[in-house]
Amino acid sequence: MGEALALAISLVASGDADLAEIVALSLRVSLSATLLAAAIGLPLGALVAVGRFPGRGAVLVAMNALMGLPPVVVGLVVYLHLSRAGPLGFLGLLYTPWAMILAQTILIAPIVAALARQVIEDLHAEYRDQFRSLCLSRGQVIGALLWDARLSLMTVGLAGFGRAVAEVGAVMIVGGNIDHLTRVMTTAIALETSRGDLPLALALGIVLLVIALGVNAAVQTLHTRAARSGAHV
Amino acid sequence: MSDVATSAFTRRPRAEAQEAPATLLPFRAEGVALTLGGARVLDGVDLTLAPGGCTVLMGPNGAGKSLLLKLMHGLTAPDAGTLSWNGLGAQAATARQALVFQRPVLLRRSVKANLDFVLKARGGDRGRVAELLEHVGLADRARTPARRLSGGEQQRLALARALATDPEVLLLDEPTASLDPGATQAIERIVARAAAAGTRVIFVTHDVGQARRLAEDVVFLHRGRVVDHAPAARFFDAPGDPAARAYLDGRLVV
Ligand SMILES: Nc1ncnc2c1ncn2[C@@H]1O[C@H](COP(=O)(O)OP(=O)(O)OP(=O)(O)O)[C@@H](O)[C@H]1O
Ligand SMILES: [Mg+2]
Numbered sequence: 001m002g003e004a005l006a007l008a009i010s011l012v013a014s015g016d017a018d019l020a021e022i023v024a025l026s027l028r029v030s031l032s033a034t035l036l037a038a039a040i041g042l043p044l045g046a047l048v049a050v051g052r053f054p055g056r057g058a059v060l061v062a063m064n065a066l067m068g069l070p071p072v073v074v075g076l077v078v079y080l081h082l083s084r085a086g087p088l089g090f091l092g093l094l095y096t097p098w099a100m101i102l103a104q105t106i107l108i109a110p111i112v113a114a115l116a117r118q119v120i121e122d123l124h125a126e127y128r129d130q131f132r133s134l135c136l137s138r139g140q141v142i143g144a145l146l147w148d149a150r151l152s153l154m155t156v157g158l159a160g161f162g163r164a165v166a167e168v169g170a171v172m173i174v175g176g177n178i179d180h181l182t183r184v185m186t187t188a189i190a191l192e193t194s195r196g197d198l199p200l201a202l203a204l205g206i207v208l209l210v211i212a213l214g215v216n217a218a219v220q221t222l223h224t225r226a227a228r229s230g231a232h233v
Numbered sequence: 234m235s236d237v238a239t240s241a242f243t244r245r246p247r248a249e250a251q252e253a254p255a256t257l258l259p260f261r262a263e264g265v266a267l268t269l270g271g272a273r274v275l276d277g278v279d280l281t282l283a284p285g286g287c288t289v290l291m292g293p294n295g296a297g298k299s300l301l302l303k304l305m306h307g308l309t310a311p312d313a314g315t316l317s318w319n320g321l322g323a324q325a326a327t328a329r330q331a332l333v334f335q336r337p338v339l340l341r342r343s344v345k346a347n348l349d350f351v352l353k354a355r356g357g358d359r360g361r362v363a364e365l366l367e368h369v370g371l372a373d374r375a376r377t378p379a380r381r382l383s384g385g386e387q388q389r390l391a392l393a394r395a396l397a398t399d400p401e402v403l404l405l406d407e408p409t410a411s412l413d414p415g416a417t418q419a420i421e422r423i424v425a426r427a428a429a430a431g432t433r434v435i436f437v438t439h440d441v442g443q444a445r446r447l448a449e450d451v452v453f454l455h456r457g458r459v460v461d462h463a464p465a466a467r468f469f470d471a472p473g474d475p476a477a478r479a480y481l482d483g484r485l486v487v
Binding site: 126127129130132133134136140147148 | 337341354
């Protein structure tokens with residue numbers, strides 16, 4: 001164990017090529033998924049926060065329910081769609097990074113939407129009368145809220161990223177953990193552990209841990225900055 | 234339909250041709266009532282405001298001054314009664330007015346960006362930012378985050394924002410409550426100038442000296458009712474209501 005750990009640390013320190021490739025793919029997939037989930041989830045969350053439309057309650061319930069989607073179920077559903085017999089099989093995306101990005105996007109978009117809805121609804125409660133006094137359009141209101149909540153919304157994005165990068169079930173099913181193609185940190189850890197290559201698994205574990213801690217630190221920093229810039233008065 | 238249901242918000246303008254009256258004055262409130270949290274906070278307000286000048290709205294804490302402004306501005310609908318801006322319902326008149334709230338809500342951006350936002354949203358001339366900041370004495374704070382301004386500076390920015398929309402009616406809810414004497418004087422000058430230029434000003438204040446300086450007429454609100462409305466000279470010489478008399482004498486009015 002001690003030996004494995006020493007080897008793991010030297011792997012990280014030497015910038016091992018295999019390790020770097022896996023880490024890079026992980027970041028690429030999860031960051032892409034986060035951007036896509038933000039592009040979908042932020043406007044959706046804002047619309048539900050500000051709007052009063054028929055079916056709003058149902059959307060809210062769905063959004064909150066989907067927050068807890070089990071990754072393997074998402075993986076399975078995406079697999080069924082992308083497999084050769086599936087409706088999107090002709091795209092040939094299964095076992096590519098695109099499939100992994102798609103699965104993680106579906107996994108975290110509801111999280112981003114639900115958290116953003118809460119943030120924006122709170123801010124809107126504060127701004128509502130002022131905005132109505134200024135006779136702003138719905139679009140102007142949403143735009144202003146998204147911009148003014150930007151620090152809090154970045155923490156929402158980080159929460160989504162944290163969930164995506166640590167998730168194993170979905171990317172395992174739709175990516176297949178193919179070496180040099182779809183192997184990411186979590187799937188590699190699972191595989192190397194079962195194969196007994198503990199140093200690589202541990203090295204990846206260390207990197208994942210550092211990323212998780214980094215995300216948390218970033219969230220903390222954003223909170224402090226939000227507080228200092230007058231997010232509460 | 235009962236009288237209660239036909240509030241100013243649902244009623245069609247009296248004259249069909251008057252969809253958008255050229256002027257919002259006179260303003261008329263009839264039997265305006267509002268119940269919040271089980272309390273009758275406005276209890277049959279009757280009020281007529283003639284065109285031109287500055288009306289000061291006074292009354293003890295909790296009398297309903299801020300709520301009356303919100304109703305006049307069309308932000309809240311009354312439970313009963315009607316509010317009419319020369320035939321236009323209050324909600325239809327919002328865009329032609331500006332309200333400076335008792336506790337202004339500023340956007341989480343720079344002072345300059347706060348004004349730019351309003352000018353852009355309302356199709357104003359975005360080149361006016363500097364001039365507006367100069368006008369309220371905030372020219373040197375343009376880049377400061379608005380939330381980091383002092384209370385008085387925030388009120389001045391809120392006033393600049395209100396002026397940026399070129400309102401026909403300017404509703405001000407204690408805009409100098411936390412200003413130093415110099416800033417108070419500056420605000421009074423700005424408001425007097427706006428009134429002189431034709432903006433109808435309705436000004437809430439507890440400062441009797443300020444009311445004397447600004448008011449053409451005074452409306453005194455007590456327990457959700459207008460108990461006195463008179464030209465300033467008459468109001469300050471001989472307040473028509475015991476509550477107003479006690480208020481001016483500096484006694485606690487409940
Ligand atoms: N949202 C609300 N729910 C319940 N009661 C409210 C609400 N808003 C105001 N009130 C009550 O309505 C009454 C009038 O409030 P308003 O803010 O109009 O007073 P005001 O005359 O502006 O007083 P002040 O001089 O202190 O500003 C108060 O008793 C207040 O408690
Ligand atoms: Mg008030």
